[in-house]
Amino acid sequence: MPHILLLEDEPAIADTLLYALRSDGFEVTHVRLAREALAAFAQQPPDLAILDVGVPDGNGFDVCRAIRKSSELPIIFLTARNEEIDRVLGLELGADDYVSKPFSPREVCARVRAILRRSAGRPAATANDHHSPLLQLDEAAQRIRCSGQWLALTRYEYRLLATLLKRPQRIFSRAELMDLVWADAPDTADRTVDAHVKLLRAKLREAGASAELIQTHRNMGYSLQLVA
Known part of the structure; x- marks a missing residue:
């Protein structure tokens, strides 16, 4: 219960x-x-x-x-x-x-x-446990490493990936991601989320991620699925 x-x-x-x-x-x-x-x-x-x-x-x-x-x-x-x-x-x-x-x-x-x-199905984690065998988050320097390689990310790409990485497997709606990532750009269209997800997927693949880490959930949003 x-x-x-x-x-x-x-x-x-x-x-x-x-x-x-x-x-x-x-x-x-x-x-x-x-x-x-x-x-x-x-x-x-x-x-x-x-x-x-x-x-x-x-x-x-x-x-x-x-x-x-x-x-x-x-x-x-x-x-x-x-x-x-x-x-x-x-x-x-x-x-x-x-x-x-x-x-x-x-x-x-x-x-x-x-x-x-x-x-x-989300593994137990502490608030400071934002690492996996594939991704490591350095909040102080605002950078993320994939498979040992620092990703070349724009400001909003970093914010988006960091938001997903802090809550792996949690599904974020576009509206939630707009609120969290683009709070300082209120006139941004929600399709910007889709465009940035596409760019992030390409950079993650280029850095050596063998699986599609950012998952699309139809009519719901996006989540980060961490795999070994």
């Missing part, structure tokens, strides 16, 4: 989500404060966390930052705010999804199931 950590301080919303998640077969630990969420995470790491952005003693972003120091736990942000800057910040912190209130409890359950399916 998958274990969900729910951080939500509004009783009506918490009760609705608890009923929906438990009816859907999930075990749920509910807390109302940020410090309680971190304590619950330390005591019994869940399979996924749903974090309300605004709670009395802090916010879900701070909880996410603390968790990301040691874990790639799947995280969904739950908030009454729907501003672009909040979505961008949540994604930059490594959130897997972002749900704005009001919402459908069934939709939240469906998103939880989808994220758990995607993360089931």
Whole structure:
């Protein structure tokens, strides 16, 4: 039975989500404060966390930052705010999804199931573990090495590949990649993502990658599949 950590301080919303998640077969630990969420995470790491952005003693972003120091736990942000800057910040912190209130409890359950399916085959990793036998990320120098060879990447090619490499096997939609990679170029068309993926694939092959590392998921987006 998958274990969900729910951080939500509004009783009506918490009760609705608890009923929906438990009816859907999930075990749920509910807390109302940020410090309680971190304590619950330390005591019994869940399979996924749903974090309300605004709670009395802090916010879900701070909880996410603390968790990301040691874990790639799947995280969904739950908030009454729907501003672009909040979505961008949540994604930059490594959130897997972002749900704005009001919402459908069934939709939240469906998103939880989808994220758990995607993360089931993802190897456990720490927030600083961004290496594989094929790819190594040097964030300080903003460069990436493939099969021992430093890739000649443009700024946006580096950002795109680094984003995928930090969360291997996670499927990023075009919209998410636009928010994360082209946040400083809001007028860029979403087809730019496809063009940069094509360029990256060519550079990875040229550097010696024997398999197609960047995978296309029809009507969903792109992921990085690390293979030996």
